[in-house]
Amino acid sequence: MSKTHLIAGLLIAGVIVAPVFAQTTTVSLTPQQVVAARQASFDMSSATFGAILKAAKEGADAKTESQPAAALASWAKVLPSLFPAGTGVGQTPMESKAKLDIWTDRAGFEKAAANYVTATATLSSLAEANNTAGFTAQLDEVKKACGGCHKPYRER
């Protein structure tokens, strides 16, 4: 490879790679946007969970709920990242029910979120395995995981 080719190659690589790095280092959301994103996600997860409960009640096979169960499990994993400092009740112009205890007792909040991750990951596996009895029983565990976080960390 000639020196000119090498330089041209490096320049092209720079043009392609630079914007990728620029993006990962400059993306930021306002506190209001974070609150709006998590509230929309909670509303969608609530609708998803409601649809799963309805299907289970109507006797659907667990396998048919694989996609929504996996969606809940994915959401559970990113949930804590949508609670950065400064996004609690009274800290942004948005209405929010996020108690300030989320930040004063972060370990407890992370633990509640981790319980939700475990409950939904198990739900997702049971759906994949089409274990309908296990899946139906696990729905109660997921419900408990919602309440286990709402009780200490969400305003009524």
Ligand code: HEC
């Ligand atoms: C680890 C904690 C945690 C878990 C687990 C959790 N939530 Fe929440 N949820 C919150 C907090 C905190 C808020 C308040 C967010 C805000 O107002 O900024 C909230 C808000 C909500 C809202 C209201 C959203 C809005 O538009 O204001 C709904 C609906 C909801 N959760 C449903 C659920 C359901 C259903 C589950 C379980 C399948 C669940 N949540 C699991 C912490 C949790």
